[in-house]
Amino acid sequence: MAGPKIFTLHLHLLLPVLLLSSSTANITPKLSSKNIPRTPPPLPILPLPSASQLAWQQGEMAMFLHFGPNTFTDSECGSGHADPSIFFPKNLDSRQWAAVAAATGFSRVVLTAKHHDGFCLWPSSYTNYSVRSSPWSSGEGDIVADLAAAAHEFGLGFGIYLSPWDRHEPCYGKSLEYNEYYLGQMTELLTSYGDIQEVFLDGAPGKVEKDMVYLFDSWFELIHQLQPKAVIFSEAGPDVRWIGDEAAVSGTTCWSLFNKSSASIGNTETE
Ligand SMILES: *[C@@H]1O[C@H](CO)[C@@H](O)[C@H](O)[C@H]1NC(C)=O
Numbered sequence: 012m013a014g015p016k017i018f019t020l021h022l023h024l025l026l027p028v029l030l031l032s033s034s035t036a037n038i039t040p041k042l043s044s045k046n047i048p049r050t051p052p053p054l055p056i057l058p059l060p061s062a063s064q065l066a067w068q069q070g071e072m073a074m075f076l077h078f079g080p081n082t083f084t085d086s087e088c089g090s091g092h093a094d095p096s097i098f099f100p101k102n103l104d105s106r107q108w109a110a111v112a113a114a115t116g117f118s119r120v121v122l123t124a125k126h127h128d129g130f131c132l133w134p135s136s137y138t139n140y141s142v143r144s145s146p147w148s149s150g151e152g153d154i155v156a157d158l159a160a161a162a163h164e165f166g167l168g169f170g171i172y173l174s175p176w177d178r179h180e181p182c183y184g185k186s187l188e189y190n191e192y193y194l195g196q197m198t199e200l201l202t203s204y205g206d207i208q209e210v211f212l213d214g215a216p217g218k219v220e221k222d223m224v225y226l227f228d229s230w231f232e233l234i235h236q237l238q239p240k241a242v243i244f245s246e247a248g249p250d251v252r253w254i255g256d257e258a259a260v261s262g263t264t265c266w267s268l269f270n271k272s273s274a275s276i277g278n279t280e281t282e
């Protein structure tokens with residue numbers, strides 16, 4: 012899991028730093044001397060991070076943009092029945108989002124391509140509940156494309172959130188059909204917008220409808236296949252997660268240490 016991996020990382024990063032300061036203090040000849048036996052670094056106790064986990068950790072800050080019909084209904088979680096006509100951000104300038112993110116030290120932006128209400132900020136071929144049915148840009152717009160381009164222009168990584176819970180889509184609740192729908196949308200997002208650094212998802216609503224199962228393993232395989240450098244973020248990984256719990260409560264000394272053994276997506280309690 013990301014936590015333990017990152018914890019070990021600190022131990023390993025420390026060593027080059029110490030060697031570097033030693034060399035500036037003219038101890039280099041001694042260190043490289045044949046007379047002084049060198050002790051190799053110890054084996055890691057916990058797993059080491061993958062390259063993409065390491066890049067994620069070094070990026071430090073990601074800006075999460077929750078934007079969509081909820082912005083216009085002033086709600087955190089939409090019902091899935093808001094009329095697409097309410098989505099009309101006349102003066103939307105996603106370049107400005109990226110400019111602010113870059114100017115304030117964020118390394119990537121993550122966008123709610125689809126939140127729980129099921130409304131898609133890109134013109135998905137699998138539903139009409141999207142920007143295509145809104146008056147914004149006369150139904151010709153694509154916020155995922157706009158922000159992906161802006162992120163690229165400002166040197167930021169780009170990530171997407173695709174909500175598993177979908178309160179609009181009629182096939183939600185039929186496991187096979189909906190998992191295919193979700194994978195179809197995921198494929199659109201991961202093949203049309205260039206490099207994606209992060210895919211963010213959750214297990215909401217926790218207790219899903221009777222008979223509805225999220226096939227996380229199939230989703231993760233597809234994501235890793237289509238965007239091998241992307242990290243997958245959820246409360247239980249498989250690649251990265253937030254510090255501590257969703258309420259931002261973490262350990263004091265080992266803030267990135269996490270024992271994954273008893274965690275599963277949608278079931279991690281707030282501590
Ligand atoms: C979207 O709307 C068009 C026009 O009404 C319709 O032909 C098409 O089947 C709809 N697509 C989906 C995925 O529902």
Ligand SMILES: *[C@@H]1O[C@H](CO)[C@@H](O)[C@H](O)[C@H]1NC(C)=O
Nearest residue numbers: 015057269270271272273274
């Ligand atoms: C992780 O948690 C499991 C139980 O969930 C426990 O058996 C195991 O010892 C824990 N590992 C560490 C390193 O704390």
